[in-house]
Amino acid sequence: GNSVTQMEGPVTLSEEAFLTINCTYTATGYPSLFWYVQYPGEGLQLLLKATKADDKGSNKGFEATYRKETTSFHLEKGSVQVSDSAVYFCALSDRTGGFKTIFGAGTRLFVKA
Amino acid sequence: SQTIHQWPATLVQPVGSPLSLECTVEGTSNPNLYWYRQAAGRGLQLLFYSVGIGQISSEVPQNLSASRPQDRQFILSSKKLLLSDSGFYLCAWRNRDRVTGELFFGEGSRLTVL
Numbered sequence: 001g002n003s004v005t006q007m008e009g010p011v012t013l014s015e016e017a018f019l020t021i022n023c024t025y026t027a028t029g030y031p032s033l034f035w036y037v038q039y040p041g042e043g044l045q046l047l048l049k050a051t052k053a054d055d056k057g058s059n060k061g062f063e064a065t066y067r068k069e070t071t072s073f074h075l076e077k078g079s080v081q082v083s084d085s086a087v088y089f090c091a092l093s094d095r096t097g098g099f100k101t102i103f104g105a106g107t108r109l110f111v112k113a
Numbered sequence: 114s115q116t117i118h119q120w121p122a123t124l125v126q127p128v129g130s131p132l133s134l135e136c137t138v139e140g141t142s143n144p145n146l147y148w149y150r151q152a153a154g155r156g157l158q159l160l161f162y163s164v165g166i167g168q169i170s171s172e173v174p175q176n177l178s179a180s181r182p183q184d185r186q187f188i189l190s191s192k193k194l195l196l197s198d199s200g201f202y203l204c205a206w207r208n209r210d211r212v213t214g215e216l217f218f219g220e221g222s223r224l225t226v227l
Binding site: 032034036041042043044045046049089093100101102103104105106 | 147149155156157159162172203205207214215216217218219220221
């Protein structure tokens with residue numbers, strides 16, 4: 001079945017540091033890939049997405065590239081801010097998985113001033 | 114524009130009491146609807162999803178149930194809560210025509226069972 005594995009947290013960085021959160025997936029079909037962000041006490045919101053191989057999703061300075069050959073979708077940001085402190089979830093959805101979205105366990109990011 | 118709301122936002126209930134969480138979506142028709150649970154420090158577990166009125170699929174056997182009495186209303190229920198039911202419950206919807214599209218989440222309902 002489909003699955004998503006992302007690096008365990010928490011990740012603690014200083015402001016303006018470079019961020020990478022690793023995500024790999026297993027899927028029987030051709031999935032769409034997503035990164036969602038959850039700020040404290042809130043629901044999830046879409047951060048970025050990619051629907052096919054070699055697509056790059058980007059938003060708010062975050063980027064992730066759909067790598068089919070390595071089944072990966074790593075999240076990166078060149079310079080993090082304190083306001084980026086949140087939990088980040090990698091997720092996938094494809095037709096062979098029915099109407100379901102599968103999420104990774106989440107990675108908590110703390111950014112210090 | 115589309116909006117999703119769920120309530121109550123916070124709930125503290127004794128073991129053995131009933132539960133009802135409600136979720137409504139506005140600004141769209143025929144959405145696919147989902148209930149997820151997020152236990153403390155853990156990822157999201159899909160509990161139920163629905164592709165239409167009265168159509169419910171359960172992902173995990175448990176003492177929870179879901180119903181969809183109207184197109185844009187999704188209810189999560191329990192007759193008798195367990196301690197293990199504590200968690201953060203999230204309702205979400207997706208455009209039915211975009212089966213691999215993104216999910217849109219509600220604000221969440223935090224349930225504490227004592």
